[in-house]
Amino acid sequence: SGFDRVRELSRAGHAVLLAPNHADHSDPHVMTELVARHGMRSHFMAAREVFEISKIGSFALESMGVYSVDRDGPDLSAIKTSITLLERSSDPLVIYPEGEIYHHHERLDPLHEGVASILLKAAGRMKEGKEAYLVPVGIRFHHDPAVEGTFRDRLSKLEDRIGWTPRPAMALDDRIVRLGTGLLGLKEMEHTSEVGCGRIQDRLASLCDALLSSAENHHGRDPKSVTAPERVRAQRYRIRKRLLDAEKPPTASEREELLDDLDRVFTALQAHSYIGDYFLAEQTLDRRAETIMKLEEDLLGFPNYPAPRTARVIAGEPIPVSRMLSSGELPAKGGATALTALLEARLGVLLA
Numbered sequence: 027s028g029f030d031r032v033r034e035l036s037r038a039g040h041a042v043l044l045a046p047n048h049a050d051h052s053d054p055h056v057m058t059e060l061v062a063r064h065g066m067r068s069h070f071m072a073a074r075e076v077f078e079i080s081k082i083g084s085f086a087l088e089s090m091g092v093y094s095v096d097r098d099g100p101d102l103s104a105i106k107t108s109i110t111l112l113e114r115s116s117d118p119l120v121i122y123p124e125g126e127i128y129h130h131h132e133r134l135d136p137l138h139e140g141v142a143s144i145l146l147k148a149a150g151r152m153k154e155g156k157e158a159y160l161v162p163v164g165i166r167f168h169h170d171p172a173v174e175g176t177f178r179d180r181l182s183k184l185e186d187r188i189g190w191t192p193r194p195a196m197a198l199d200d201r202i203v204r205l206g207t208g209l210l211g212l213k214e215m216e217h218t219s220e221v222g223c224g225r226i227q228d229r230l231a232s233l234c235d236a237l238l239s240s241a242e243n244h245h246g247r248d249p250k251s252v253t254a255p256e257r258v259r260a261q262r263y264r265i266r267k268r269l270l271d272a273e274k275p276p277t278a279s280e281r282e283e284l285l286d287d288l289d290r291v292f293t294a295l296q297a298h299s300y301i302g303d304y305f306l307a308e309q310t311l312d313r314r315a316e317t318i319m320k321l322e323e324d325l326l327g328f329p330n331y332p333a334p335r336t337a338r339v340i341a342g343e344p345i346p347v348s349r350m351l352s353s354g355e356l357p358a359k360g361g362a363t364a365l366t367a368l369l370e371a372r373l374g375v376l377l378a
Contacts, residue, residue, distance in 0.1 A: 028341030029064045035159055036066055041112040043145050046163035047373055048122035049131040053165055056337045057120050067117045071095050097125055098263035112148035128299045129320040131166045134373055142365035149348050157348035162369055164376025166338045169315040173333035180318055187325050199309045202317055227302025237294035241287045254298040261291045296324055342372050
């Protein structure tokens with residue numbers, strides 16, 4: 027619901043930036059379908075890695091209005107493309123402010139300010155009569171009850187993957203917690219040589235920090251990077267830059283060390299992506315399915331969708347950015363923080 031209003035703004039010639047939460051790989055497909063159903067075209071900002079899967083896939087994405095962004099560094103080309111699209115087109119632009127997929131539909135990860143910054147810059151360049159709007163979009167996937175029949179065998183496969191004897195007779199929720207805790211212990215032992223103790227959330231945060239600190243000891247820490255996702259992006263950028271240095275290529279041993287650090291950074295992001303009390307707080311069908319699918323992706327390398335799902339998508343009340351700038355409610359400089367906070371609050375309500 028709410029997309030009729032988006033269509034009105036688009037057909038009136040205004041700039042519309044859709045900012046959905048990003049908890050699932052299917053989010054772009056859902057957004058593309060919804061925009062098309064309402065008679066609109068759209069543009070998407072997508073991670074650079076998506077374009078590297080295949081040349082045919084890259085061509086198809088570009089033909090659908092998708093352009094790439096390097097999430098780890100200052101991608102000026104992607105920023106300029108976004109501003110130009112908002113300035114010159116009235117087709118909705120879709121950018122995910124969380125930046126990563128975390129697989130917890132009922133919780134929102136802290137938003138990046140890039141979305142707000144882009145729209146504020148574009149708003150300052152609009153021709154007279156054209157206004158900029160920021161639209162929060164809440165996406166929730168609900169699983170068909172049939173998915174419950176797949177849990178036992180899928181958990182057995184995951185237990186076998188880490189060398190455990192499957193325990194299909196164990197209570198389902200206990201089994202999920204046991205597997206998750208066991209996997210955490212394995213990662214702690216692998217990277218810190220000891221298994222942590224205490225609350226799961228504290229152990230996850232501790233592992234994440236230890237892994238990032240190890241990489242930062244080798245490549246330096248960006249003082250502007252405070253949160254775990256910011257630290258991850260900074261380290262990925264620095265490591266990739268060194269790996270791809272054509273003028274002074276890394277030696278074989280240095281390359282191996284760089285790849286090890288890249289693995290640590292990836293594992294740190296995995297640890298951050300788990301919310302320790304998300305499943306423990308409420309064992310619903312959807313949370314069970316999300317948690318098992320997330321464990322499958324981390325252990326087996328790919329997500330598994332064995333049963334139908336239904337997407338509930340709500341476009342919230344558009345935030346009139348141009349009017350807020352004109353009234354002084356948003357400052358022309360430094361307004362990204364306030365606008366991001368407003369977007370985060372609106373998205374939180376849509377996901378409740």
